[in-house]
Amino acid sequence: MIKRKAQFKLWIALFFYILTGGMRILNSKLVSIYRTFAQEECRGVSRLYEVLARNIAEDEEVLKLSEKAKEGQPVPNLLFGAVHYLLLQGRPHKLKHFYRSMTDQPKDPENSFPCFKNFCRLYSKEIESLLQTKLVQTNEVRRCTYLYPVFCEVYRLTKNPLAMIELGTSAGLQLLWDQYSYVYEGEEVYGNRNSSLLLSSEVRTVTAPFLLKTSPPAGKRIGVDLNVSDLTNEEEYLWLKALIWPEHNERRLLFERAALHYVKNPPQLVEGNAVELLEDLVATVPENETLCIFHTHVANQLSHSMKKDLLYKIRQIGKRRNVFHIYNNMDDQKLHVDAIINQKEQRHTIGQIDGHGRWFEWQPPLIRFD
Template identity: 30%
Template sequence: MRPERTAEVERLRRLFRFFGTTQGAGRSPVYETLSEGVAGDESLLALLLETPEDQRRPSLLFAAVNLLLASRRDSELAAYYAIHGGRRAVDDQLVPTFAAFCGRHRDELARLLSQRSTQTNEIRRCVALRLGVDHVHRHWPGPVALVEVGASAGLNLLFDHYDYRLDGGTSSAVGGSSVVVSCEVRGSSGTGVRRTMPGITRRLGIDQHPIDPDDPDARAWLEAFIWPEQTGELATLRGAIALAAGASGVRVAAGDATTDTARILGELPGREPVVVFTASLLSYLTAPARTAFVAQLDEAARRRPVAWVFAEAPGLLATTALDIAALHGPLARRNSLYLVGAGLRGDGHRHDQLLGLADPYLRWISLARGPADDFQWVPAD
């Protein structure tokens, strides 16, 4: 084997093991087991080597398989996926069954892996948006426009149409919504989030590959990112898609975060502040692209106030010149978690603040105990 190929195979093994231990463990016995299985399977690693380098992601491989399973619910592998009606517990046949399935559908998988991109729409991340909007509202009372960059299908843009169950209690956004977002609040009681929210004057998404929730194929791809055991998440996603179908005034424009954000923000009518939300966007951008994205926000903030509300890996945020002291310390190495915060820019002022440290899917959040919190009190998950 050529040295570059050997190095790439080793990188992929580490990547899958990292995914299995940091994301699968304790949450998805199927993906935890399969991550280790892929790391040890030469033929599955060879399949990944045939795809473009930036497409060699555990989430993408698992989603591609999941998509094929959705129309093959009677297959042996689907028996391990509760979302496809399966009831079989993880056992020593899971990895061979997965490998055999991938072998049978190798061409279809190779095509999906090279053509599709990671397109989750994780509704729970609305918890971060809700916290961020609440923070912005305390500083800038009054209505705001909402733009999500990396919006996928734009379902987070309807965050104020959902109800929230935070820490078991209900902190309702609308009351009686068909979509209820649950998140455990760790290390404190309640969130301090007020029930009142600002009026949202417009809702716009920007995405490299916008997903049309009315398109059945696009919907199926979004659903493919739901993990095998997550029957509740699947119901929430379907509920949000149904809600979006009946909503007006929500649009996701095609655009690149690094080159189009300032222009698109500049085209928004009105002078009210714009809340720009990103969740799990920065990991798709190279270091220069992250700098370019932040420069786009700075440029837009020269025309009207812009608040960047984020739920992103701390190490990536540390490269974006946010004025958050804790990002210069060990917090920047906790990349299996997401930092939730807000950076307000307007009238020549800048105010960056961290709000919480959370599981990347916002299953739980620990709220900041002060502006200088470095979250060392939050144990590794």
């Protein structure tokens, strides 16, 4: 009898050993994702998220919750966004004392994980729902600092109002680039100098960009995305705000001010596949406007075949009218300006750009208009 009990306990122990071993195998990919996220994306950028990601990589319970994330989404960003969202909504918990977005004097991040884990346990159902329904979308309005000189160059060349179609637009804040003001070197302000939103950036090359003192005239503006965000919707506004990392107060302030411009003058946003809809959208652009198709930090989400399809469609459009294609992440991370003028294709590399628009390199596009 005693021997049978011992064997039974052994089988139970073996069962749980296999079970937990299987769980470790199941989570091995997530472990690697969180460790990489902590080391390569958070270090020097967000101490809180670095500590949390490092600890999550060692915690079976939070890893299990992370498995609920929608396929294809960056899991750490989605989980941290979900937790931040619930805190911003006002869920009561001492975890908020570690978030600079919630307090002016946050506690030491090194002690944050027990609170974080407890929060995830208490609000697991809400977090799971957010992981399955929300998307990670960036709205870095500061990227307009390197788009502005590109649009100045295009307008100097064509002298026509600029029609803009943005692929992967999210909330469409970059479509409103002409409504913001800009400063690069010294105190000179460019763009809409009466704007409530001033964007600054560093030019990290000897060559300075050509800048118009006032914004070039804008014509048609259309944004397209698989999931557009409506900033007049409080829930969607708060979700995009939650995706901004807690320590990034300046990014949060820029987003809030840009959202005010959006509410006053919301651009046309279309939900759907940007590549499939492109030619139909172009057909709505007046002939007397200069067509600019642009996208930033989006093409890395496209498959090789989708990239080829996009370039093919732009070339087809170029057979009917002049078109400028402004982009990065098609082949590399640099900013590029391609032009099809009078059915002749020209390709130009502007330079490296910071993902948050804090700095960029500038080599002027030597576009010929003949």
